[in-house]
Amino acid sequence: MIERGIVIKNDENGIDVQMQPSTACESCSACFLNSKNLQILHLNQKISVKPGDTVEIEVKPSYALRSAFLLFFLPLLMMIVGYFIFANFVNIPGWPVSYQGALGGLLAVIATYGAIYFYDKHLQKSDKNSQVRIVRVVQ
DSSP states (O other), X not given: OEEEEEEEEEETTEEEEEEOOOGGGGGOOSOEEOTTSOEEEEEOOOOOOXXXXXXXXXXXXXXXXXXXXXXXXXXXXXXHHHHHHHHHHOOOTTOOHHHHHHHHHHHHHHHHHHHHHHHHHXXXXXXXXXXXXXXXXXX
């Protein structure tokens, strides 16, 4: 998948690219939002670009697919598992089984998104630069 962005900084810490939001952005966690709510992608890539250059960014499909799975399918699956466990194996006195299941599903979703948050922080430090890269400068 190819996306476009504008280089806003290139220094010894890496390259910051302001991404142009697209529909694929909803399922990807490669960018972060800065204080102005702009999507910024930070890359540790050595390439000759200067601020203001428009660049094409390649996002490997496996990275986008993994992001979509983590953000949408995994929480849904964990909600179902949490509901099943709490409805069948947990007994909270005075609570109907359906309420116990709903509590289990809610707790599972919260725990899943917490785990995804920390996994995302880990990915930002290690894996992203092999999956997302600048492929060319657009004239």
